[in-house]
Amino acid sequence: MHKASVIQFVDYSMEISNKTLLKNINLEFAENETFLVYGPRNSGKSLLLRSIVDLNNELFRNVKSSGAILFQGENIVNLEGQYLRSQISYCEPTFIDNINFLTLSEVLYLALGLKVSDITKDQFLLLEKLNLSHIFADRNTLKSYEHFDEWTIGDKISFIIFLNIARNPQVFIFDSILDHLDDFLLNNIKEFLYETKKDKTLIISTRIIKLFSDIAQKIGFIANGEILFTGDIQDFMLSFPV
Template sequence: MYYEDPILKLEDFSLNIGNTKILKNLDLDIYPGEIILLYGPRNSGKSSLLRSFVHLNEELYNNVEGVGGIYFLGKSVFDLDRKYLRSQITYSDPTFVENLNFLTLKEILNLSLGLKLKDISKEYFSILEKLGISKIFSDLDNLKEYNSLKNWSIGEKISLITFISLARRPKVFIFDSILDHLDDFLLEDVKDILYRIKEDRTLIISTRNFSLFSDIAERVVFLDDGKISFAGKTESFIINYPK
C-alpha cells in the first residue's frame, strides 16, 4: 500500500501519431522510490509512452495528439515548462549513444551539467569508478585521448550517459532500453547504483529482456499493442506471465 501521492500518473491516456493510435486508454500510478520495469514486445508502445512523460514525441513526429491526462507531482505535464520537466525527469535511449559522436567530452559535460573536467568532485569520481570509466578522467593524457567521443566504446558511452543522468539528480530516471546494451559485469554495477539511490527517486527501466532487471524491480508494467495488460508486483508477473 502506498501512502504518498503518485509522482507520475496516467489517467485514461491515449496517444495518436498521425492516423495511428499508439497508446490506448492507459491508467497508471507511479510512486516515489519505486523501480518500475516497463516490459513488452517490440512495437508495443514502450518508447512512445516514456517519451510522453517529457514531451519528446512532439519533437520527433508530426501530428502528435495526446488525449487524457499525464501528471507529474499532480500537475499536468502539458502545462509545465519543458526545460523544467526535463530537469526533473531524465530520459535516455540508445539514440543518445549515436548522438555523442558529434560532441567532445568537454562539450557534453558542459552542456548537460555545466561542469568542467577540472571540477569533477570525489563524489562524481566515485560514480565514474563504479561505472567503469574513471580511468578516462584519471590523467591529462587519457582526457586528451578520450575527448573525442568517437574514441569511446558503446559500453563507455552508455556509462557516461548513465553518469550524466545520475549527476543531474532528477526525481525520475527513465532508461529506455539503453541499459540492455551493457555487458553482464558492468550491468550488475549499474543496477547496484540504481538500487541504492532509489529511496528518494523513481526509476523506470524499459526492456525486452525481463530477466536482466527482474531482480531489482518492485513492479512490472506489461505493455502490449499499446495497452497495459498487467501492472503489479514482479513476483505476481513471474507466476502469471510465463516468458
C-alpha cells in the same frame, strides 16, 4: 504503506497521423520504486516513456493526445519543459550514437554546464563507482578520450548514466538502453542504481524481463499500445511465464 505517486497516466491515449498508438493508459509510478515497462518491439514502450517528458511532439508531426499525465499531481502540459526535464531524466539507445558527434568537453558542458576541470570530488567518486575514473585520471587520458570513438559502448552508457545522476532528478527513465550492456557491466550498473536511487523513482523499459526482475518491484506489460498488466512483478511472473 502506500507510496506517494510521482507520475500518473490517467486515461491517456495518443495518436500520430491519425493512427492510435497508445490506448487508454492508466499507470502509476511511485517514489522509491523500481518499475519495469516490459513489452515486445514496437509495443509502445518508448512512445509511453517519451510522452512523460513531452518528447514525441518534437520527434513526430500530427501528434494528438487525450487524458492526462501528472507529475507530482500536476498535469505536465502546465509545467515548463525545462523544469520537467530537470526533474525527470530520460535516456535511450540513440543517445549512444548521438554523443559521437560531440567531444567529451562539449557533452559535459551541454549536459551539466561543466568544464572537465570543474568536476567536483563527489562527481569524481561517482565516475569511480561507474568504472570511468580512469578516463578522468589525468590530462593525457582525458586527451585520448576526448573523442567518443575511443570509448566502448559500455563506457558510453556508464557516462550517460553519470550525466543523468549528476543532474539529481526525481525520476530516472532508462528506455531500453541498459539492454545493450554485457552481463558483468549490467550487474554492476544495476547494483549501483539500486543503491543510489534512495527516494528516487527508477523506470526501466526492456524486452528482456529476466535482466531486471531481480531489482524491480512493479511491472507494466504493454503490447500494441495497451497495458495488459500492471502490478507486482512476482504476480506477473506467475500469470505470464516468460
